[in-house]
Amino acid sequence: MTALTGGQALVRALAAHGVDTVFGIPGTHNLEIYAALAAQGVRHVGTRHEQGAGYAADGYARVTGRPGVAVVTSGPATLNAAAAVGQAYSDSVPVLLVSPGMPLRHPGRGNGLLHETRDQSGAMDAVAAYSHRVTSVAEIPVAVAQAFAAMTSGRPRPVHLEIPFDVLEERGQVAGAAPVSGAALRPAPAELDAAAALLGAARLPLVIAGGGAREASGELRALAGRLGAPVVTSANGKGALPDDHPLALGAGLHLEAVRELAEESDAVLVVGCELAPSDLWHGPLPLDGKVVRIDVDPVQIITNALPEVALVGDAALTLRELSARLGDGPPAGPPGEERAARWRERKGAQAAREGAPWLWIVETLAETLGRDGVIAGDSAMACYYGALANLPAYAPRRFLYPTGYGTLGYGLPAAIGAALGRPGAPVAALLGDGGVMFTVAELATAVHLGLALPVVVVDNGGYGEIRAEMAARRDPVHAVELPSPDFALLARALGADGVHVGDRGTLREALAGALKSERPTVIHVREKGSP
CATH class of the missing domain: 3.40.50.1220 (TPP-binding domain)
Known part of the structure; x- marks a missing residue:
């Protein structure tokens, strides 16, 4: 038994389960967690939005096969990460989201405390495999062990742990809970x-x-x-x-x-x-x-x-x-x-007919990234019509795509997580101009990390799939035409490289250069015929 704060008990339990990297953002209520990271040799990767932290943990988990971990603060930060947890649930990805909760003796009807949420754990329980709120420092190692047992046996799905912020700060006697590995299930x-x-x-x-x-x-x-x-x-x-x-x-x-x-x-x-x-x-x-x-x-x-x-x-x-x-x-x-x-x-x-407008992009990506390349895609036409059935894959965990839940904004932060999970492997993001704007701030994360990450943005002037569906229904086509920023200029403003390309040769050159760079490169491809 060892006397530890709740934050120390949490980080020690994560390290005992092989966690060496967490994604997240510090906040007033989770600082005790951050204070304990360095002592356990756990690297923190700071993202610019909690949803980005969740997607990065997802991308890390998909390429490594190990649980990805995100640490955020309470209230709005936790709910910001909910979409990423929902996507991980849909695609059976082991992601652990840890966040503080209201203190143990917080009034049931609330009193206006910072980040107060009526039922944060209940909200997360609706999108995760389960959400568990611990009630003591001693319980934390067991709760972490239970979460990892759930994520690494049977069907992997995300788990949320809520630790009241007064429990994070207080000290208690803690016994470690060793990782549990279950036997593989065998049919009769x-x-x-x-x-x-x-x-x-x-x-x-x-x-x-x-x-x-x-x-x-x-x-x-x-x-x-x-x-x-x-x-x-x-x-x-x-x-x-x-x-x-x-x-x-x-x-x-x-x-x-x-x-x-x-x-x-x-x-x-x-x-x-x-x-x-x-x-x-x-x-x-x-x-x-x-x-x-x-x-x-x-x-x-x-x-x-x-x-x-x-x-x-x-x-x-x-x-x-x-x-x-x-x-x-x-x-x-x-x-x-x-x-x-x-x-x-x-x-x-x-597949080639369906993906014809994007085939040259997909083929050039495949050629440049090679057999070991990883592509993180968004819910974009270039991905589900272009890459899904046309991009060759020579091993599992090389194509990261948000199926089922179909969230926008997944591709860029997932590519960051993948690049950290498989250092040295060529990793690229393939996005649409609509989806990239959901998490474009994570480009600053990739710059800070010095990632040689090509970010291909295929621009069709808005929400192209929804535009096509409106037209097919003979509805008025509106709310889908979005004036695109100069994505190359936006990239440079955030410290990345940025280029415009319009054909196979310039795309090949841009991708090759991006993979050798010391920073991410946004490659802006304007789709022919787009507004």
């Missing part, structure tokens, strides 16, 4: 046998891989090869099978070719994928009566598509068990690589 043998029988008999199998397959890339490759099954992924599963593998079709579940492929297939293995409307866009895939699903979440495994066989378990372990049952025999049907090549051509042609 009878279910594995049934799944192997269904898949082994399939002549035209298909694999759909989501974000839950990111840690099972090798096992996915082995099973797909044994089945001779083409593999298509969601946005979060992008790169689970390298895009240059003979069975890989890449990402883009929404494309009509994927629907046609699913209809042709006589068995479909779905690995860690929600099959969500935000991935499919045009309605459910035709999967009735032929689906085997692997998911660590027993609720998700029966959501959006009922499986013939449900395998509730860890993806890597379950895929290994299936491969062992299938043995080394040949696939039941025709060669999978020939079928995959045929469907890859059809799907690729559709």
Whole structure:
């Protein structure tokens, strides 16, 4: 037992769980946390807005596979970070948000205390896996251990810890709580046998891989090869099978070719994928009566598509068990690589048509960043039409994109978190002119950190997708035309480099220069035909 302040107990518990970096902003009520960071060797990365801190922690978590941590102050700061927590929940990303709360003996109906919020923990509980308010210094290490256990076992999702600011300041006797690691969940043998029988008999199998397959890339490759099954992924599963593998079709579940492929297939293995409307866009895939699903979440495994066989378990372990049952025999049907090549051509042609206005940007990014590059995208047309199905990925955790929740402003701070999580890897942000303005202040964060970060802003003069939807509905088109700032000049005002480009050659040159710079570079690309 050791006598510590609440802030010291928190930081010591974070360090015990391997945390060496936190993102955030200091405030009056969290200073005891900040006072304790240096002694535990925890680096603080200061952002310019709490939402940016949350997105940066998300980007860090996505590229490393470890929880990202954000520390903010109470009230408005916590609610500023709520959108980032909601996005992490939607995409199953382990993010821990820590913030002070009102003191233990604060009047229930309030008295006008600084940052007073009627029910801060309740507000965060609505967007996180859970929010927990501690009530003593002694409880803090246990609360942190519980949060990490929740984030690193089963389906990873964000957690919010609220520590009353008087608890942060007071001293108490503290016992450490060691990190807990749970055993990987294994499906029942009878279910594995049934799944192997269904898949082994399939002549035209298909694999759909989501974000839950990111840690099972090798096992996915082995099973797909044994089945001779083409593999298509969601946005979060992008790169689970390298895009240059003979069975890989890449990402883009929404494309009509994927629907046609699913209809042709006589068995479909779905690995860690929600099959969500935000991935499919045009309605459910035709999967009735032929689906085997692997998911660590027993609720998700029966959501959006009922499986013939449900395998509730860890993806890597379950895929290994299936491969062992299938043995080394040949696939039941025709060669999978020939079928995959045929469907890859059809799907690729559709993706290229859909992403045509942005294809030159996507191709130049892929060429310049190389196989190890990371792109953090925003909810922008250049990303969901251009990059999602056209940008090649050769490993998981290389394409960071806010699916589901669809928040704007994600890409720039997520790229900052990714660059810190994978130092030395080429990282770029791909944004729209509307979304970048939500978190453009984080450019100052990237400047302060000295990041060689290309920030590609594709400018269509406002909210292009909403403009198109208004026109399609035959509604008056209004409130979507936004006069763009000179983004290159804005970048220079914040201490970054800034350039305008208009073709493949100048973009290639700008990207190459940005990756060698000592500061971020905003690359402003005006979309042809935009207002």
